[in-house]
Amino acid sequence: MEQFLTSLLGNALVVHVIMAVIPLLFILPYALVVIYLEMKIAAHMQDRVAYMRTGWHGTLQPIADMLKLLQKEDTIPAAADKPLFIMAPYIVFMGTYAAFAALPFSSAFIGSNINIGIFFIVAISSLVVVGLLMAGWSSNNKWSLFGALRSAAQIVSYEIPSAFAILGVVMLAGTMSLQELSAIQTGGIMHWMILGGTLPLMKKLIVIPLMLILFVVYYISSMAEVNRTPFDIPEAESELVQGYMTEYSGMKFAIFYLAEYANLFAVSAVATVLFFGGWASPFKSLMTGPWWSSFWFISKGMLFVCLNIWLRWTLPRLRVDQLMYMSWKVLTPFAFACVLALGLVLVW
Amino acid sequence: MAETITAPPKTSSGKPLRTEEMIVNMGPQHPSTHGVLRLEIVVDGEIIVDVVPHIGYLHRCFEKHCEHMTNYQQVIPYVDRMDYVCSMNNEFAYVVAAERLLKIQVPERVEYIRVIMAELQRIASHLIAVGTYGIDIGAFTPFLYCFRDREKILDLFEMTCGARLLYNYMWIGGLSHDIPSDFIARAKDFCAYFKPQIRDFNNLLTYNEIFIKRTANTGVLPADIAVNYACSGPMLRGSGVNWDLRRDDPYSVYHKFEWDVAVGTGETGPVGSCWDRHIVRMKEMEQSVRIIEQVLAQIPDGDVQSAIPKRIRPNPGEVYARTESPRGELGFYIVSDGTGTPYRIKARSPGFVNLSVINEIARGGMVADLVAIIGSIDIVLGEVDR
Numbered sequence: 001m002e003q004f005l006t007s008l009l010g011n012a013l014v015v016h017v018i019m020a021v022i023p024l025l026f027i028l029p030y031a032l033v034v035i036y037l038e039m040k041i042a043a044h045m046q047d048r049v050a051y052m053r054t055g056w057h058g059t060l061q062p063i064a065d066m067l068k069l070l071q072k073e074d075t076i077p078a079a080a081d082k083p084l085f086i087m088a089p090y091i092v093f094m095g096t097y098a099a100f101a102a103l104p105f106s107s108a109f110i111g112s113n114i115n116i117g118i119f120f121i122v123a124i125s126s127l128v129v130v131g132l133l134m135a136g137w138s139s140n141n142k143w144s145l146f147g148a149l150r151s152a153a154q155i156v157s158y159e160i161p162s163a164f165a166i167l168g169v170v171m172l173a174g175t176m177s178l179q180e181l182s183a184i185q186t187g188g189i190m191h192w193m194i195l196g197g198t199l200p201l202m203k204k205l206i207v208i209p210l211m212l213i214l215f216v217v218y219y220i221s222s223m224a225e226v227n228r229t230p231f232d233i234p235e236a237e238s239e240l241v242q243g244y245m246t247e248y249s250g251m252k253f254a255i256f257y258l259a260e261y262a263n264l265f266a267v268s269a270v271a272t273v274l275f276f277g278g279w280a281s282p283f284k285s286l287m288t289g290p291w292w293s294s295f296w297f298i299s300k301g302m303l304f305v306c307l308n309i310w311l312r313w314t315l316p317r318l319r320v321d322q323l324m325y326m327s328w329k330v331l332t333p334f335a336f337a338c339v340l341a342l343g344l345v346l347v348w
Numbered sequence: 349m350a351e352t353i354t355a356p357p358k359t360s361s362g363k364p365l366r367t368e369e370m371i372v373n374m375g376p377q378h379p380s381t382h383g384v385l386r387l388e389i390v391v392d393g394e395i396i397v398d399v400v401p402h403i404g405y406l407h408r409c410f411e412k413h414c415e416h417m418t419n420y421q422q423v424i425p426y427v428d429r430m431d432y433v434c435s436m437n438n439e440f441a442y443v444v445a446a447e448r449l450l451k452i453q454v455p456e457r458v459e460y461i462r463v464i465m466a467e468l469q470r471i472a473s474h475l476i477a478v479g480t481y482g483i484d485i486g487a488f489t490p491f492l493y494c495f496r497d498r499e500k501i502l503d504l505f506e507m508t509c510g511a512r513l514l515y516n517y518m519w520i521g522g523l524s525h526d527i528p529s530d531f532i533a534r535a536k537d538f539c540a541y542f543k544p545q546i547r548d549f550n551n552l553l554t555y556n557e558i559f560i561k562r563t564a565n566t567g568v569l570p571a572d573i574a575v576n577y578a579c580s581g582p583m584l585r586g587s588g589v590n591w592d593l594r595r596d597d598p599y600s601v602y603h604k605f606e607w608d609v610a611v612g613t614g615e616t617g618p619v620g621s622c623w624d625r626h627i628v629r630m631k632e633m634e635q636s637v638r639i640i641e642q643v644l645a646q647i648p649d650g651d652v653q654s655a656i657p658k659r660i661r662p663n664p665g666e667v668y669a670r671t672e673s674p675r676g677e678l679g680f681y682i683v684s685d686g687t688g689t690p691y692r693i694k695a696r697s698p699g700f701v702n703l704s705v706i707n708e709i710a711r712g713g714m715v716a717d718l719v720a721i722i723g724s725i726d727i728v729l730g731e732v733d734r
Contacts, residue, residue, distance in 0.1 A: 046492040142372045146394075146715070229486055230558055233716070240715075241379060316558045317486025319716045320394055 019111055023100035026298075031261045032062040034305060041306065042313045072250035077140060080247065084138035088131050089248065089255040095127030096263040103269050104179045106279055106294035117178040118166055121270060122159065125225065128263070129155045135256075136244040147243025150233050150320055155225055157327040162221035164335035165214040168342050169274045172197050172207070178270075182278030182297075189282045194275040206345050210338045215275045217335045219304075222267035224323070226260060228308060230315040233323060268304035269297070276300055369397055376405045380484045380719045383729030385703075387718070394714045399707045403700075403732050410734040414693040420446055420660040421520060423693065428514040430695065431731035433476050436469035436505075437673040438731075439518040444599050445669035445680035446520045449662045457650035458522055459601045464535065464643050465505070465517065466600075467636040471542070472501040473674035474629045474636075477726040481626060482553050484723035485562050490553045497545055500538055507531065521656040532644050539637050539644075546634055554623075554630055563626060564617035567709045567721035571620065577705040580698050581676025582632065583725060586612040586625035593672040605642045607635045622724035629726075632674075661688050675699050675726060695734060699727040 005015045036051075036059065043050030051058025076085055099121045101111035114120060129152050136148020172193060173181050184198060185191050194211050196204035224231040235243030245256050272278055277300070279293035287296075318326065357365045369390050375381035384405035390398040410430060414423050427442045428435040440462055447454060479494030502512045509517045509525050517524050553559055569579070574587040584591055592609040594602040610631030612624030662684040670679035676698030685691040702725050710718050 042488075046489050047496055048492065142370065232486070313489050314552075315487060316482065316553070316556060316562060317716075318558055319562055319714060321714065322561055 020101070022109070023097070023103070023105070023111055026105070027097070027100070027258070027262050027265075030265060031258050032066070034261050034264070034302075035062045035065070037306065038309050041309050045310075045313050066254065069250060069254040074250040074252065075247075077247050079140040081138035081140065084134045085247075086252070088135035088138060089252045089259070090131075091134060092128050092131030093255050093259040093262070095125055095131060096259045096266060098124040098127070099266045100262070102178055103266065104182050104273065104278055105297055106290050107182070107288075108290035109294065110179050113177065113179050116176045118170065118176050118181070118270070118274070121178075121266070122163055122166065125263070125266070126155070126159065128259070132244050135248070139244070139247040141247055143240045143242075144244050144246045147235055147240045147246070150240075151227060151235075151244065153320070154227070154231065154233065154323060154327075157324060158221040158224035158231075158331075161217050161327060161331035161335045162225065164332065164339050165218035165221065166270075166274060168210070168214045168335070168339045169193050171339070171342055171346060172199075172211075178273050178278065182273055182280055182293075185277040186280040186288070188284040189277070191280070192275065192277040192282075203345055207342065210342050210345075211275065213334055213338050214342075215271070217331050217338075218274065219271055220331060221327070222271060223308060223311070224327070226263045226267055226308075228260075228264070229312040230318050231323060232312075232317060233320050264305055264308060265301055268308065269301040271304055272297065272300040374718070381722060382480065382727055385722070385727065385729055385732070387706075387722075389715070389718065391715060394716075396710055396713055396715065396718055399710045399718065401703055401706055403703070403729070406729045406733040408734065410695065411693055414690050416689070418690070419688045420662070420690060423690065424519065425514065425516050428516060429730060430697065430734055431673065431675065431678075431699070431728045432513060433728055434469050434473035434674050435514050436465045436517065437473070437671065437678065439515065440466045440600075441669065441671040441673065441678045442680050443518045443520050444671055445667055445682050446660075446662075448669050449665065449667040449682055449684060450520065450657065450660065452521045452655055452657065454521055454655045455650045455652065456601070456648045458652050458655070460643050460647045461523060461527055461652065462518055463600055463602065463605075464527075464640055464647075465508075467640050467643075468501050468504060468535070470636050470674045471633050472498045474633050475501075477674070478549070478553070478626060478629055481723040481726075482559075484719050485559055487553055487556070487559070490549060493545070493549060493552070497542060500541070504531065504535060504538065507534070519653075519656055520660060522654070523652040526652045532647070535640065535644055539641050542637055543634070546630060546637075550630060554627060560616050560623060562716070563622040563720055563724070565621060566713060566717045567622045567724060568618045569620040569705060569709050573705065573708055574620065577708070578701050579676065579705055580701065581672065581674065582625050582628040583676060583698075583702045583705070585610060586628045586724075587620035588612050588614070588624075593670055593677060597670060599669065599671055602639075604646075605639050607638050610635060622720050625724040625726075659688075661686065670696070673698060675728070675731070676702060697731045697734060699725075699729075699732045703727050703732055 005018060006012065009015055039050045051061040054060040054064050076082060102114060102117035102120050104110040132151045133148045136144040170176055173184050175181055185193060189195065191198055194215055196207040196211060199207060227235060235245060245253060248256060279297040281287045281292060281296055359365050369392050372389050372391055374387040374389055376384040376386045381387065386402040386405065388400040388402060389396055410426055413426055424439055424442060427438045430438050475494040475498045479491040482490035505515060506512050508527055508531060509515050569583065569587050571587045571589050574584050574589060588611055590609055590611050595609055610628045612619055612628050614624060615627065616623050664684055664686040666681070666683045668679055668681045670677050677696065678698055679696035681694040681696065682690055683692040706721065706725065710721050
């Protein structure tokens with residue numbers, strides 16, 4: 001796509017700008033859809049119907065909600081640290097949005113085809129913590145501070161098991177570029193990383209359980225990284241009011257939400273690329289090509305988003321020390337052992 | 349309970365870093381203080397050093413109103429508004445006290461209907477308690493299941509007396525309305541419907557691994573402390589004390605039915621934890637269904653208003669009557685000076701007494717535990733403040 005645009009426009013700068021904006025064109029409608037989905041899935045799980053009035057089955061409600069948030073007064077507490085307070089939501093969104101640069105949306109489109117794609121995503125999404133800390137600290141509210149410190153501790157700890165899980169896949173695939181990683185997994189469901197990639201059958205049988213564990217580890221850590229139940233302690237509504245978001249209103253609040261949903265898709269997409277073939281079709285050479293591949297990528301990503309919504313509306317919330325216990329004493333050792341075993345299998 | 353850090357952190361120059369505890373105000377506007385409770389908590393990081401509850405934000409001068417502007421019958425709507433999620437039980441306690449003062453014998457049918465209403469209300473109240481407890485722990489879905497089922501109970505109340513929350517249904521000596529003709533059939537339907545729901549609810553929340561982790565070792569209230577603080581209701585029974593006023597200080601017709609007192613057994617951890625208080629409420633709902641089914645089968649005919657006195661003017665004297673409300677021992681102490689207005693009415697509300705133990709059990713836990721503990725005490729501020 002980059003080459004095509006370059007030959008069409010001839011100006012590298014314009015091409016880069018276009019490439020940078022395309023994921024945003026995805027995120028905005030996606031956020032509306034996923035807000036609608038979340039409300040509807042939650043409602044049907046809870047024996048109610050959710051929005052029904054605006055549009056067919058309330059389909060226009062997310063738009064109405066967005067317009068309402070846009071019109072709301074943007075209050076800044078008198079005692080807040082103004083520059084940091086204003087900057088925080090944008091930094092959170094930036095950290096999330098930057099991760100979209102390395103996501104392979106289709107066999108023909110990736111924002112930036114760098115050879116350290118997954119490493120870049122792990123690194124850049126850590127930037128979110130800075131934004132959350134800024135939000136919590138600058139609000140000058142004790143509950144916000146609690147939320148910010150909790151989220152910093154949580155995200156930093158869960159990056160370790162998730163990095164180990166990613167490491168396992170990278171060892172198996174031999175590449176960090178997400179575009180290449182997806183390309184390796186083309187040719188049917190048997191080539192997906194969760195089923196051992198392109199290894200010979202004998203090794204596959206040993207690798208599959210390891211990959212399953214790594215996937216579970218990655219998925220749990222990714223839930224923790226997007227701060228959703230059962231790991232939503234940074235904004236634990238019943239404990240911390242709204243955590244680091246307590247003092248935010250109007251557009252800034254909306255941006256936090258947008259960032260949360262964007263991040264939700266980003267981690268789901270990474271799970272897809274790492275374990276479930278990315279944009280690769282599950283049926284050998286059937287339904288391939290640039291458009292189909294973007295279809296596969298987005299629908300697989302949305303599947304994990306829905307899984308996340310399901311879990312969110314089912315499970316209670318862990319306590320902060322139990323969360324740490326889970327990361328350091330359960331997930332990390334398991335991921336470490338799996339990576340070790342995987343290394344031995346690959347060398348053998 | 350979390351471990352505390354013993355050695356203070358040091359600055360780069362080697363001096364110990366100055367640390368201090370933080371005072372946080374939890375409430376009166378806070379999602380999980382169940383109303384307008386304000387807790388002044390002293391925290392060391394996430395660990396609670398001290399908790400001081402401040403109450404009175406919902407004080408409506410209940411007792412003073414009763415002494416000045418009402419006659420005995422007019423107290424009942426005030427009583428409704430004390431503990432607004434179990435109005436029937438409040439009315440029950442008050443009419444039992446007033447009838448003892450007036451020495452009225454009420455017809456059998458009235459007593460049976462009162463027991464049905466009180467037990468339905470107990471289920472409705474416990475449904476709110478366990479549902480909001482789910483929210484406190486972070487699970488939102490069980491709450492809506494609870495409210496769906498509570499709605500069916502409120503429908504039964506509505507068809508009986510027209511009101512859904514504040515009934516003014518039990519009068520001194522009788523009831524405002526007899527039950528409608530299809531009430532018994534619909535109440536039986538409800539019992540049949542509700543029993544499997546309890547099982548579903550236990551599967552969804554009570555035996556959820558995370559829920560058990562959050563509550564099983566939290567807020568442990570030993571039996572001796574519970575007794576010393578005069579806790580009652582599920583608070584006391586959760587700590588393993590087998591004490592229920594319906595059985596141990598019988599009033600109305602409870603002695604005619606078969607049912608068990610639910611007691612915390614420490615199934616998942618130490619006896620007296622938040623989980624034990626939760627499971628006691630779950631089991632009590634089952635027992636209430638059992639009582640309702642028996643009452644529905646045996647209910648006699650009669651006139652529900654035959655014993656209502658025309659003029660309420662008790663002889664000078666005093667009475668204390670206590671009943672088992674969903675939250676514990678709800679008692680009314682009434683002093684009469686022989687006029688039509690009570691000389692003094694004192695309510696012994698279980699929520700107020702149960703809340704006083706919070707500092708004892710929350711100290712040393714974490715902020716998240718405090719939320720779990722408040723939820724398990726199941727306070728209603730309308731009744732704490734009155």
